[in-house]
Amino acid sequence: MSKNFRKPRVAIHSITGCAGCQLVIYFVRNKLLELLDKIDLVAAPMIKERNDEGPYDVCFVEGLVANQNDLENLKNWREQSKYLIAWGTCATHGNVPGIKNFKDKEVVESAVYKDKSNLVGGSSTLVPSAISEHVKVDFEVSGCPPSEIEFLRLMQHLLMNVEPKIYNEPVCVECTKREIRCLLDDGKECLGPIIRGGCNALCPAVNYGCTGCHGPLKSANFEQMIKLLEECGVSRELINQRLQKYAGSKFEELGVDIR
Ligand code: SF4
Ligand code: SF4
Ligand code: SF4
CATH class of the missing domain: 3.40.50.700 (NADH:ubiquinone oxidoreductase-like, 20kDa subunit)
Known part of the structure; x- marks a missing residue:
């Protein structure tokens, strides 16, 4: 414009x-x-x-x-x-x-x-x-x-007639910038690695795990990241539930294995 x-x-x-x-x-x-x-x-x-x-x-x-x-x-x-x-x-x-x-x-x-x-x-x-x-x-x-x-x-x-770039980094990036201690290190649940940020890590900043309200991160390697989250003690069932809650009708596009 x-x-x-x-x-x-x-x-x-x-x-x-x-x-x-x-x-x-x-x-x-x-x-x-x-x-x-x-x-x-x-x-x-x-x-x-x-x-x-x-x-x-x-x-x-x-x-x-x-x-x-x-x-x-x-x-x-x-x-x-x-x-x-x-x-x-x-x-x-x-x-x-x-x-x-x-x-x-x-x-x-x-x-x-x-x-x-x-x-x-x-x-x-x-x-x-x-x-x-x-x-x-x-x-x-x-x-x-x-x-x-x-x-x-x-x-x-x-x-300004500039092509908008929509932010597409995981919540973890904003968390790191804010020097917030990772909740996963304390055995808490957080979906930050697979969720699009833009919220300035609102929930981890108050010691609450990201439940995914910004929806899944575009082009994330979900299977790989979910395995890592599982290794950190976050259950696949919880991850599936949270992704279904916010990814809604786009959930199937993620190609996540529902076990
Ligand atoms: S607290 Fe959550 S969002 Fe922050 S770095 Fe850890 S996993 Fe990522
Ligand atoms: S639940 Fe929403 S507001 Fe909270 S950290 Fe995750 S994406 Fe940000
Ligand atoms: S429920 Fe829908 S309309 Fe309401 S704040 Fe969330 S995304 Fe927006």
Whole structure:
């Protein structure tokens, strides 16, 4: 995007999700106001009364596809957007709702809804899925929710007309930079080596193992890393559970052996 060009039209939309990823953007400290000077926030239904249709230069989408309505909205935004950004682990991986993919559908729905006529989305429910399983996505930023710094960095790059580089290092890298003592050395559980960072090692910094909310690290050698984690006393069952929880509908792509 050229500096001399008109302000880019930005949209922040949501499908099935908890709104936590949008809140990160709206609470991005004083920076959002600064940013609003440089962009035209034309659609943000969570905070704006008037919301415009596209075309959008940048469209953030929070949430996963869980019903027909989600799918129609998503396709509509895709058609109208130059850059479509999957914002948060629901959008990038299907996340927690994707757990349904590993269970019997009837059992899950009966556990949640006594009366299935109240089922959200009714008969139009779809297999919970990441948005890239339905439309082309230009950039994916995982995190439940992602960090505000990732939003600012992405917007900064787009405004400077620079190809954004999405951070793709394990949590361990940020842990090491912060000189945090490794929890594995103390016999604690931590999935940091196979999880994408970007959170500044938030959990290990408070002596809590990474459970994987940023989703799996792209191109990690999962089998090798899982063997190493097992050697450190982290059970494969726990690793599988955590990966299924956050990798959701993308879990099978990891090629992890479920024993
Ligand atoms: S990724 Fe997490 S914070 Fe974002 S919408 Fe999904 S559940 Fe909420
Ligand atoms: S505490 Fe976790 S994230 Fe930090 S270095 Fe150890 S394994 Fe990696
Ligand atoms: S340390 Fe792991 S669980 Fe904690 S915020 Fe970072 S990615 Fe999420």
